[in-house]
Amino acid sequence: MYLLKKYFESSILFLSGFFVNSPDTPSMKRLCGLLCTIFLCATLYHNSFSDEKIMPSTPLVESVALLAFGCLGLTSAESIFKKKK
Numbered sequence: 001m002y003l004l005k006k007y008f009e010s011s012i013l014f015l016s017g018f019f020v021n022s023p024d025t026p027s028m029k030r031l032c033g034l035l036c037t038i039f040l041c042a043t044l045y046h047n048s049f050s051d052e053k054i055m056p057s058t059p060l061v062e063s064v065a066l067l068a069f070g071c072l073g074l075t076s077a078e079s080i081f082k083k084k085k
Contacts, residue, residue: 033071
């Protein structure tokens with residue numbers, strides 16, 4: 001029971017780190033960029049086997065690609081150009 005309680009506490013701490021802007025916590029931008037990239041790749045792979053009439057709209061695919069690129073690119077630029085203490 002003690003291990004289960006510690007597991008849930010550490011899980012809550014990890015998930016709450018997404019909503020805090022601190023350098024030692026996981027980044028929400030990275031998570032969003034990673035999820036957008038995975039879903040975009042899965043959608044494009046799935047649609048390569050379907051008919052042309054059953055395909056997602058071009059603006060939708062482009063906007064998800066831009067969101068993924070923006071999230072991952074902003075995180076990279078933020079880590080490169082951050083102020084050193």
